[in-house]
Amino acid sequence: MSVTVSIPTPLRNFTGGRDAVAVVGTTVGQVLDELLAAHTGLKRHLVQDDGRLRTFVNLYLNDTDIRQLASTSTPVAEGDVLTIVPSIAGGSPATETALPKLSHAEVLRYSRHLLLPEVGVEGQRKLKAARVLTIGAGGLGSPLSLYLAAAGVGTIGIVDFDVVDLTNLQRQIVHGTSTLGHSKLESAKARLTDLNPNVNVVGHEGRLTSENALDIIRDYDIVVDGTDNFPTRYLVNDACVLLGKPNVYGSIFRFEGQASVFHAKEGPCYRCLYSEPPPPGLVPSCAEGGVLGVLPGIIGSIQALETIKWIIGAGDSLVGRLVLFDALKLRFRELKLRKDPSCPICGEHPTIHELIDYQAFCGIGAEPDYAGVEINVEDFRREREQKGDDLVLIDVREPHEWEIAHIEGARLIPLSQLPDRLGELDGHAEIVTHCHHGARSLKALEILRGAGFGKVRSLAGGIDAWAEQAEPGMARY
Amino acid sequence: MTLRLPGALADEIRRHGEGAYPAECCGAMIGRADGAAKEVVRLSPAVNRRTDDPHRYLIAPDDLRRLEREVQEAGQEIVGYYHSHPDHPARPSAFDAEHAWPWYSYLIVRIDRGRGADLASWVLDDERPLMHPESLDVLSEV
Numbered sequence: 001m002s003v004t005v006s007i008p009t010p011l012r013n014f015t016g017g018r019d020a021v022a023v024v025g026t027t028v029g030q031v032l033d034e035l036l037a038a039h040t041g042l043k044r045h046l047v048q049d050d051g052r053l054r055t056f057v058n059l060y061l062n063d064t065d066i067r068q069l070a071s072t073s074t075p076v077a078e079g080d081v082l083t084i085v086p087s088i089a090g091g092s093p094a095t096e097t098a099l100p101k102l103s104h105a106e107v108l109r110y111s112r113h114l115l116l117p118e119v120g121v122e123g124q125r126k127l128k129a130a131r132v133l134t135i136g137a138g139g140l141g142s143p144l145s146l147y148l149a150a151a152g153v154g155t156i157g158i159v160d161f162d163v164v165d166l167t168n169l170q171r172q173i174v175h176g177t178s179t180l181g182h183s184k185l186e187s188a189k190a191r192l193t194d195l196n197p198n199v200n201v202v203g204h205e206g207r208l209t210s211e212n213a214l215d216i217i218r219d220y221d222i223v224v225d226g227t228d229n230f231p232t233r234y235l236v237n238d239a240c241v242l243l244g245k246p247n248v249y250g251s252i253f254r255f256e257g258q259a260s261v262f263h264a265k266e267g268p269c270y271r272c273l274y275s276e277p278p279p280p281g282l283v284p285s286c287a288e289g290g291v292l293g294v295l296p297g298i299i300g301s302i303q304a305l306e307t308i309k310w311i312i313g314a315g316d317s318l319v320g321r322l323v324l325f326d327a328l329k330l331r332f333r334e335l336k337l338r339k340d341p342s343c344p345i346c347g348e349h350p351t352i353h354e355l356i357d358y359q360a361f362c363g364i365g366a367e368p369d370y371a372g373v374e375i376n377v378e379d380f381r382r383e384r385e386q387k388g389d390d391l392v393l394i395d396v397r398e399p400h401e402w403e404i405a406h407i408e409g410a411r412l413i414p415l416s417q418l419p420d421r422l423g424e425l426d427g428h429a430e431i432v433t434h435c436h437h438g439a440r441s442l443k444a445l446e447i448l449r450g451a452g453f454g455k456v457r458s459l460a461g462g463i464d465a466w467a468e469q470a471e472p473g474m475a476r477y
Numbered sequence: 478m479t480l481r482l483p484g485a486l487a488d489e490i491r492r493h494g495e496g497a498y499p500a501e502c503c504g505a506m507i508g509r510a511d512g513a514a515k516e517v518v519r520l521s522p523a524v525n526r527r528t529d530d531p532h533r534y535l536i537a538p539d540d541l542r543r544l545e546r547e548v549q550e551a552g553q554e555i556v557g558y559y560h561s562h563p564d565h566p567a568r569p570s571a572f573d574a575e576h577a578w579p580w581y582s583y584l585i586v587r588i589d590r591g592r593g594a595d596l597a598s599w600v601l602d603d604e605r606p607l608m609h610p611e612s613l614d615v616l617s618e619v
Binding site (some may be wrong): 122141 | 605
């Protein structure tokens with residue numbers, strides 16, 4: 001039987017612009033199969049993965065909805081007309097539970113918010129009801145938790161395991177000199193509740209891991225990622241995708257920063273942007289590479305802003321956009337991000353359905369190669385006393401780091417120059433490489449060993465460990 | 478593609494949304510389309526067949542068939558649909574995207590505490606169920 005299938009306007013792109021197609025079959029189901037076989041682009045719009053018709057697709061045989069006939073088994077006759085009719089449906093996100101009321105003191109405190117129609121009483125009550133989890137109370141976590149607390153976000157969860165160190169205070173403004181040596185959670189909690197006692201600050205002491213991430217994140221509406229390392233960043237991303245939560249991303253390095261909002265329900269996730277982590281050691285951390293103190297203030301504030309916008313539903317979010325900031329040029333750039341259909345966690349055929357081992361994924365922990373190639377400060381000092389100049393010490397840091405402090409008798413060859421300056425070194429010499437904390441010197445060691453140097457070791461803990469254990473008068477940074 | 482919407486019709490959509498508040502309003506946008514733009518010449522407010530949940534709308538297929546016939550006879554076509562988001566941003570919800578059809582413009586108007594606010598138009602991505610914003614020209618009357 002030849003049946004005419006009438007195609008609605010939105011689907012004509014898939015039938016070469018034709019509004020009707022002749023298809024042969026004996027039942028509605030057969031006609032449909034033939035139609036989809038001839039025009040494969042129609043498939044994903046008309047049927048679900050399991051092959052059944054989508055609920056908002058209606059088929060009329062002549063003038064009757066096939067649901068009132070025998071559905072797809074309805075027989076068709078020569079000359080019948082099968083019409084595809086869309087149901088048009090939609091709606092705003094599900095009804096919210098009743099929002100908490102504001103006290104008179106809160107109305108006064110948030111008056112500058114209440115004056116903005118985009119926030120207003122409703123938005124301020126949404127902020128009060130909101131539960132935000134910040135990962136890390138460091139450079140990014142400081143400004144963002146301060147602004148979230150000041151803005152009146154009702155519950156702020158913080159995950160951190162660290163203690164406040166003097167080197168933190170150049171940028172981690174939620175902490176202070178009076179809380180040096182205290183846990184960052186305690187320190188942040190004291191400052192945030194001083195800023196706004198209405199805020200409930202919930203501390204999650206410890207590292208975020210594959211074991212605890214889902215349980216911690218589940219209780220929050222939105223996650224703000226202020227981490228400084230790749231394993232945690234992928235962990236936060238994956239946990240947010242699995243739980244369907246938005247993830248407000250920020251990262252900083254030296255003078256540059258990035259920010260975006262990853263929400264797999266609406267757009268791409270972090271894996272769509274960076275499917276694989278960089279090789280370990282390739283991207284130096286802030287501890288190795290340095291960071292301008294104001295930079296996390298800017299990127300962390302953008303994260304706070306996006307979080308607040310998301311909560312109150314104002315403006316255009318950063319979903320699908322990556323903002324790049326260059327502090328030295330004072331320039332913002334924007335990249336459009338697209339969802340990757342082959343993304344292993346949020347794509348069409350995801351292969352990741354649960355959290356994995358992120359240390360292994362990022363190649364960290366796969367470093368037993370280094371076992372035995374490091375020498376600790378004490379052994380190094382002893383050997384150096386015995387061997388004198390026969391033990392060559394190479395400092396692979398940058399010249400500006402050398403200026404801050406260096407070990408007497410060391411030779412400065414920055415890591416980036418090392419491959420070109422191998423000729424300056426005696427191939428038979430016993431060499432110890434060192435850097436700030438011991439990561440770059442392992443890279444240097446690999447370069448030297450790869451070039452045939454046989455007796456190379458790396459100073460564990462770098463000049464920082466040296467200053468602590470061997471030369472207390474030396475400046476640390 | 479760009480969606481061209483006369484300012485008077487944009488106001489009409491806002492008023493429809495205000496009238497339906499706190500429930501959602503919905504309707505069809507009728508006009509002409511060429512390769513580069515869709516132009517709305519009139520609206521056809523629809524009956525929201527979802528009365529169980531104020532955060533949902535549904536235009537029934539029978540209503541739509543009737544409308545399509547009428548529109549075709551007038552030599553026009555349905556270029557998209559509008560609906561309101563009471564106290565929610567003018568961007569598609571997951572439910573909107575799940576139910577969207579290709580090519581049509583989905584215009585969303587935010588109704589802010591009973592008052593018509595911003596409008597934005599969205600189109601279904603090739604990779605459904607994602608939607609991307611479409612450029613919207615609200616034409617001012619001369």
